[in-house]
Amino acid sequence: MNPESEFLQRDPAAHPPAFTPIYKTSVLRSPRLPLWSLQNSLSEMTGPVFAQGELGALDNDLVRNHAQDGGAPIGERIIVHGRVLDGGARPVPGVLVEFWQANAAGRYRHRNDRFEAPIDPNFGGCGRVLTDAEGRWHFRTIKPGPYPYRNRVNDWRPAHIHFSVFGAGFAQRLVTQMYFEGDPLIPHDSIIATIPDPAARERLVARLDLGASVPLHTLAYRWDIVLRGRRSTLFENKLQGN
Structure with a gap:
């Protein structure tokens, strides 16, 4: 996420091709002409800068941040946590992590x-958090439910949470989605199937973490976000590679 870092060529062995007919939306969304590489402006590479004081006290608590007086959302309460790391497994502090999802x-x-x-x-169904000095982040939410979508006759999306990760500039926003260990819909999902590398698909799956769970109250899942390197997280909009 260093604004002075050079972009790397996209790895076609890990990232899905733009045109993947198994996911029919890609038929219309895939570019017909080669992509252009545009020079970023100074403002795109040097801002914004996020501070802890800009976030609300409940921004990372989706169980409470939209609840009406005396009310509570329906569904399984979970904690999702992890770290933002660079390609050398070093923590990246001060990263704005945003997330949004379906309800139970x-x-x-x-x-x-x-x-x-x-x-x-x-x-x-949405929130945000800043990573601490050790690159750690966490939030509490309701485990999302699967839903059907118009792809094939009976396609369903597995339970998932969308993530946006902001670096030091507007040009360094990365977007991806996270899945849950043991979800039986993952092998049947047409969107995940566009990723050719099985190891890259596995890196999008959060693992059950009983050590971080709250006894008699909340299960936890861990998922680290790796920005570069051999074990980097697959980002939907990171077309220049990893």
Whole structure:
């Protein structure tokens, strides 16, 4: 996430090709012409700078940050935690990590979501957190549910949480999604299937972490975000490689 770092060539062995007909949306979204490499402006490479004081006290608690007075969201409470690391396994502090997700019934709080599952009035489904000096981050939420989507006749998305990771500039925003260990829908998902490298797919799966769970209250999952190197996290918008 160093603004002076050179971009690396995309690794086609790990990253999915732009045109993957098994995920039919890619048919229209894939570029018809070669991509252009544009010079970033100074403002894109030097800002924004995020401070802890800009975040609210409940920004990383999705169980409470949208709950009405006396209410609580429905579903399994979980903790998701991890670290943001560079290619040398060194912690990256001060990174803004944003996350958004469907509710326990598999529905997003978005006007374009037409899934017939109910909207939870006590669950907003989004939050954010800054990494600490050791690159650590965590948040509490409701485990999202799967949902159908119009790809093949009976395609369902596994439970997942979307992530955005901000570096030192607007040009360093990375986007990906995280899945849960043991989800039986993962092997059947057409979007995950666009990733050719099985090891890269596995790096998107959070592992159950009983050591970080709260006894009699909340299970925990751990998922580290690695920015570069051989074990880097696969980012959906990181077309220049890892």
